[in-house]
C-alpha cells in the first residue's frame with residue numbers, strides 16, 4: 001500500500017498565494033481593504049471610491065473620481081440584445097442564473113473580450129460594475145411584471161441602483177444602508193468565488209469567463225446564497241409578535257434535523273465576522289425607519305438561541321438579508337446584489353492574479369481501485 005499524501009480538505013488553512021487587496025484578521029476581527037479598515041470606509045466613502053481603491057490600491061483624487069463616475073454613469077444602460085436574452089429566460093430561472101447569463105452575453109458581445117491587458121481588464125471591470133445594477137433591477141422588475149426603469153446619470157451608484165429597482169429614490173437612511181452593504185460585501189480575500197475567479201484567470205482565460213464562474217460559486221448557500229437563505233428561515237419562523245420565542249423553538253427543531261443554520265458560521269472568522277456590527281447598525285436603522293421591531297426581535301431571538309446552543313456567531317449575510325428585505329427587494333434578488341458588490345473584489349483579484357500568474361493546479365490523492373487489467 002503506497003502512503004497517501006496529506007489532504008487539506010476544502011483547502012482549509014492552506015495559504016495558496018499572497019494578495020495586497022485585503023487583509024482578513026480573524027484574531028482581531030478586522031478586515032482591511034488596501035490597508036483601510038472596512039468600517040472606516042463604510043462610514044464615509046461612496047461605493048465608487050471603494051471600487052477605485054480596490055482596483056488601484058489608493059483612494060481616487062477628486063479628478064480621478066470625477067472621470068471614473070463619468071465613465072461609469074455613461075455605461076449603466078443595458079444593450080437591447082442583453083435585455084432580449086434576459087426576456088427569453090423563464091421566470092423559473094433563479095436570478096443568479098440570469099445574472100450569470102447576462103454577464104456571459106456581455107462578454108460574448110465585447111470585441112475586446114480576450115484583451116487581458118491591465119487597461120483592457122480595468123475597462124471591462126468598469127463596464128460590469130456599471131451594468132450589474134441594471135441587470136439585477138431589470139430581472140426583478142420583469143418578475144414583478146413591472147416596466148423597465150432606465151438609469152439616471154445624475155445619481156450616484158447606490159441611489160441609482162435603488163431608483164432602477166423601485167422607480168423612486170428612497171430616503172437617505174435607506175440609500176446609506178444599501179451603500180454600506182455594498183462596501184461590506186465588496187471584498188474578502190480568497191473566499192470561494194474569488195478563488196474560482198483566480199483559478200479561471202490562471203489559465204489565461206478572459207475576465208468575463210472568470211466572473212461568470214465566480215457568480216456560479218457565489219450562488220451556493222454555503223457562500224453568497226446564504227443571504228437569501230436567511231430570509232427563507234425568517235419566513236419559516238414567521239415575522240410578527242413573539243418572534244423571539246418562536247425563533248428558539250424553530251432552532252431546536254432545525255438542529256434536531258441536523259440542518260445548517262444559514263447566516264451563521266464562517267470558515268475564517270471563528271470569533272465573529274468583522275463586518276457584522278457595521279451591517280447590524282444599518283439594519284437597526286432600517287428597522288426603526290420602517291417601524292418593524294418584530295424583525296429585530298426575530299433577528300436577536302435566533303442569534304441568541306444559536307449562540308447559546310452552538311456558540312456559532314452570525315456572518316455578514318445574517319444582517320444583510322433582513323436589511324434587503326426591509327428595503328423592498330425580493331428575496332431571490334439578495335445574492336445578485338452581492339454579485340454587484342463583489343464584482344469589485346473579483347475583478348481586482350483577476351488583475352492581481354495576472355500580475356504574477358501561475359497556473360492553479362493542485363494535486364489529488366487517488367483512492368480508487370488499484371491498477372487492474374482487462
Ligand code: ACO
Pocket residue numbers: 010221222223224226259260261262263264265266267268310312315316317
Ligand atoms: N449551522 C449549524 N452548524 C454549523 C454551522 C451552521 N451555520 N456552521 C458551522 N456549523 C457546525 C458544523 O456542523 C460543524 O459541526 P461538527 O464539527 O459537529 O460537524 C462545525 O460547526 C464546523 O463547521 P464546518 O462546516 O466544518 O466549518 P466550515 O469552516 O467548513 O464552514 C461555513 C463554514 C460553510 C460558512 C459554515 O459555517 C456554514 O455552512 N454556514 C452556513 C452558511 C452561511 O451562512 N454561509 C455564508 C458564509 S459568509 C459569506 O459568504 C458572506
